[in-house]
Amino acid sequence: MWTIAGASTEYTVAAADDRVDLVAWGPVGVSDGPSPFAFHGKVQYMLPGDVAAVEYAPDGVRPFLGADLAVAGHALTWRLDSVSSEDGLAATFVDEVTGLRVVTHWRFAPGTDVVERWAVVHNDGAAPVSLTRLGSAGFNVPTPGGASLSYLCGQWAQEFTPAVTRLARGRFEIGSAQGVTGHQFAPYLAVSTEDGVYGVALAWTGSWQITADADAAGLTRVRVGRALDGAPVTLAPGESVTTPVAAGAYSADGLDGLARVWHAYQRVSARLDRTPKVIYNSWEATTFDVTAAGQLALADVAASLGVETFVVDDGWFVGRHDDYGGLGDWTPDPAKFPDGFGAFVSEVRARGLEFGLWVEPEMVNPRSALYAAHPDWVYQADGRPRSTIRNQYLLNLGRPEVHEFVLSTLDSLLSSYPISYLKWDFNRPRTEADRTVADLDGAHVRNLYRILDHLRAAHPDVTIEGCAAGGARVDLAMAARTDVLWPSDNTAPLDRLRIQDGFLSAYAPHLMSSWVTDSTGLFDERPRSLAFRFVLASAGVLGIGADITKWSPAERAEAAAWVARYKEVRDVITRGVVHRIGGPGSARCAVQYSLGDRVVVLAWNAGGLDGLDRVPGRAVRLPLRDLDPAARYRAGDAVYSGSHLMAVGLPVRWTATHDADLIALRLA
Template sequence: MNAAAAAAGPAAATEILHDPDRRLWLLSGPRTSYLIALREHDILVNLYWGPRISLADAAEISDGHLAGGASSFGAAGDGREEYPVDGGPRFAQPALAVQRGTVRGIEWTHRGASAEGTGLRLDFHDAGHALDIALHYRLRPGHDILERWTELTYHGAPAAPEEFTAADAPLELLRADAAAWPVPARDGYRLSRLHGRWAAETQLTRGPLARGTTVLASRYGHTSHAENPWFALDDGTADEEHGEVWSAALAWSGSWRIAVQQLSNDAVQAVGGPGHDDSGVARLEPGESYTSPVFAGLYSDGGHGAASRAWHAWQRAHIVPDADQVRPVLYNSWEATGFDLTEQGQKDLATLAAGLGVELFTTDDGWFGERVNDRAGLGDWTPNPDRFPDGLAPLAEHVRSLGMKFGIWVEPEMVNPDSELYRAHPEWAQHRPGRRRTEMRNQLVLNVAREDVQEYLFQQLDALLSSAPIDFVKWDMNRPFTDAGWPGEPYPRRLYLDHTRGVYRIMDRLRSAHPGLAIESCSGGGGRIDLGVLQRTDQVWTSDNTDPLDRLTIQHGFSQIYPARVMCAWATDSPNWLNGRVTSQRYRMRSAMAGVLGLGGDLTECSEEELAELAERVAEYKTVRHLVQLGELYRLRGTGDGTTVVEYAAADGAEAVVLGWRQGPHFGASAPRVRLRGLDASARYRTADGKAEHSGSVLMRHGLELAELKGEELSSTLVHLVRV
């Protein structure tokens, strides 16, 4: 057992307990508890979210909870409700708002509860709208992440009073969030969020939570570069290893909104779900149901570092496919060839890549249709006959013969006006009648909400994957929605929801039809990274920005919620294509070693010495990749002072790897010393090269000097420690 686990003590069993007299439920993970209870008018409130407590403790908390605090300008339940609805004396942001005919508002009654294993379902009913509302909770054994989602079923039967509309009238879901997260009262709150833009994704920002409503959202039609659907709250004192942190993440890859509210009664609550505004999510006909995506939450009293490690472990165990297997070292041909690719040129690159120890060779854009530039070909997913006269099979078989897997780039949701697909089906592109079709990057967005579009894309991609031994697909999306219209559709707003569902459906069908297929999520870099897409992809493209120094900041923010196991990072040529920065090959490679290592430079321009060093660095990465991708992450030094240090430790403390980067020694500063985490204090550790040996206690309490970070500008280090 490592030091962190020993200090925390043994984990308790995951369980859901019920006190029927007090109408409360206590959901407990290994180290945390979440307490909810029904109050007057069947209002469901949160009474506690923090370190694990007993049912007796829960009863005492419930008995001491007083409803008071209401006035003509406030409601007692504001900020404490588990699922605030539009209607009645509520002034917080509602999670659910519906309209049937001209009637709005929800008045529910509790219908019952059922628990199965570590899952809980609470049922409510609104008689006026003939609407069933089921609130779902789930804890996975061994994890403290609480998964929540909501299911709505509309029956269509009218009820008194008479002003309710006809039985067959549809019910519009103006807002249908997954959950609300009430946060316990503290003296102050600090909000952590991930914002950014293209080439500058997942920038971590922490600052005081403003009173009122802070909205995190995407109206882009995908997760977006601008915001990521995750947030964390603390009282302003939490650091990497100490303090209380509450965080939540939405598992959705389309437009979304999370509203974090600090109300006039000082309560803090966040609601979140699909859709960027209140103009409508879905419309239900009688007998139809809607199920929201999961909105997952976590409490940790071990600071932001422990929260990240809990998120990572849960995703590797229950979200990411095959996450117990390390991802291969990848080479991508884009920066070497751009659109100017040939079958022989790709074979030559593959031969060079195999000599470096690369395990997955990927041919990027330009292999299909009339795709000789970015103005044509999207939508025509058959190999270009001039470049690949016999299809992709000869190239794929050559790659396989070199001992590597073979992958391709696709952008299924897009279409160029100059394509066979668009000429045959211009109506398949998102557009609004009488309005200009906005082109970005010379392309339009297909309406993947349409079932015929879904079927076309599946058939095209299925045939492609069946035509050659293709192991990997880089699924890109290089522009957002702009003209999200659907002529002829009675409820065109559903495009936002059903486009994303359609993408999920195609991915799921392809994985089922082609066992072993791996998918990388890409959207102009990191524009589609979230817990929803990660359920059906093996890794994500973190950013188009491959500058190794910029990437450290991007990767730091990424690691707050997402594990290194899914973070694809490339080492490319110097000077960097984006900003012209000149860096050493060692620095570039070690920056990329913090995740799933990829190479993306032009290997044909490398000298023999450069190729030899690349091979050496690939071999170096392979000795520690099991720790990077599957180990526990400790952020030892952030990016604020120009020095970044991360540690990946085995869960049992048997070994660890320390990666460090420094912009340069300032004012004659000495080499940094970092105190490690997650080791066995009673053991001794030897560096993998056999040159040094250290006490685990000394490494954690006194620290490890990173001598390689004392010298030149943009220096890096890698120290692999193994328990003796």
């Protein structure tokens, strides 16, 4: 039996025949007693691996209730060869028939309560082996009363919608077959029990799958890993493949406590020593109609508001007058920048602004010089028509020459101009792929990671924003390689409030890029004030995306005040411990951020806006968390005890003209 420990939790496994089974997972000391996964009685009509809390199983060991690894031609079995306890745990399994050697790994990320798991599959045999299933891990949860599964679903403009499914018996599955994380589901699942909540997530930006199986004996086993989309991964003799990292987390404090575990984990790879800059993005103001004069007019106003980085979005390069052309030809358009692009960038910077640029480097338009020169670079299946989405094709980034083109293009842009912010977009999934080519999905994703890793190392001062037609590329791997992520193209206030609430249940605020715009709702059209929009966008990394040249002097003055207030508290928001209070569907809707003795509360009225005071009413109370009950906290002119703020709550009163607030509290 082996135990590894995190910050406050532990994970214990034991060898059982030719398996490694989970013994206990929970707070430190949970393994000191009988395992909740031990079963008694005779196994009927199945194999022991089907009812055991097995950590990683081939289909020959777990043939009926869901295996993690399978090969073409026959059921795979193996023997447990060795277990090493250096740097976490590693168990080696060997199959004499195929020559496969599989090493499964466990470790806690330093200082966190997230256990990372992955497998490395080696072909030590004399013949190729085709893997038809390639999971990263199986996570076991004791659910004698059935499982309550929480997940995040949606579509474009409605990402990260929380949903709950009760699974008494059977199978539940989410995933993506699009070659990208996808809008439909986030690679995240939580299993709630009477004794705590267990979460799993995947660090993979291609096709993926999370499957929960609840059996008759009170066990829910969650399988996490890549989805191979009907295209096996074939290993030649001597080759190996490493699965993506599957991460598991436990919290005794419910789903909100689980969110804090994930936030702490994501901060391990974050560059939190860099202050997140307030950005302006020109997309909603100008779309493709980019000119030097028009952008500089926006930059003038942005600078007056206190914006720190000005980002030119789509439309800056040759051939890009609409979404029918230009992608792939990443040369600044001399007609749009008659004095030269370098001179334009210098003009932006002369206004006291850093400069950022939008790119979509994995895409190409049929009407572009790149496609004319290299039509074979796009995904295609021989003899099949190619489909366009948003009038564009997807480049096969797994090809060495495409990888080199994208890498050199971005390197050249970042080296030629003083660019400090790069917004990397991805506006269509993969549709055509030649399944006779080995591991297209894996090759594309691995080269994406290679480029992002290179950019971070070669251009360390550049902030990278991950975007994919909104939130279609949000996962642990992107969270570790970018500085911010774009949750959705929907910036309307009440729609966005719901999206951001779901986002924060799995991803940290330092990752959440959010803009103030003038957009109206797609799903909830009720109007909200400019203050509401600023408080909402301040819940992560603040940006502005409206046509600010059309804002009135009063609106600009209010915006400048909000930008200044955000700058005073952004370190607390992006680095603090998060407690969500209520939600968009309740009278209480707020987020509390705590860092040291500083507390910031962002609150919104997500309900009605009568505010007429013609009938009796009382203030909405926001119960805060984890304060010192004996201390006194000041918010403006008001002073409260910590006990009062936790037991009774911080009072807020909404009116027709006051529908949101940012409240900073300090020790009195």
